[in-house]
Amino acid sequence: DTGVSQDPRHKITKRGQNVTFRCDPISEHNRLYWYRQTLGQGPEFLTYFQNEAQLEKSRLLSDRFSAERPKGSFSTLEIQRTEQGDSAMYLCASRSGLAGDFFGPGTRLTVL
């Protein structure tokens, strides 16, 4: 599989629980992005990695959110103490220079 993959595709959790999502970018893509998309809206930027370095974070990313890319390959996005407002599609995208941007299928989170 040469595309961006995300796991899980769907997650239902109770308010207050912690959740973790994983993104596997295209091999050798050095940039990795996390976005959040709520119903009826366009995606919103959350954070961005250049290799293993987290270079930019949106103010949307509260202290309950943390993202890592420990070896510059896959990335994880963790949400602690989930709230109903966290319900959204979480999208990962990877980029490599002139090759353009490739989006993963997303993880749909539902917080009950």
Next chain:
Amino acid sequence: KNEVEQSPQNLTAQEGEFITINCSYSVGISALHWLQQHPGGGIVSLFMLSSGKKKHGRLIATINIQEKHSSLHITASHPRDSAVYICASTGGNQFYFGTGTSLTVIP
């Protein structure tokens, strides 16, 4: 912040019609992207362009840098083209997304 505006927000067309979706952005960019999202599905990148015109099958994307405007055209539309089409600009390290155009093509 680079604001991206799309029009129309919703579009219904008969199968076979020529479709145009417009996108305007407010500041200089490095690239303009057209993305497609089917209901409940992930996002697929259709085009990335910084000048001129690109064509892929029945899809054509154009950009006018001076006017800060881009268009996505679909020729001979088909019901499987029904999706949300999102325009996004990159002027740095991140995308700035439009709210999308929901297209429904009726057989």
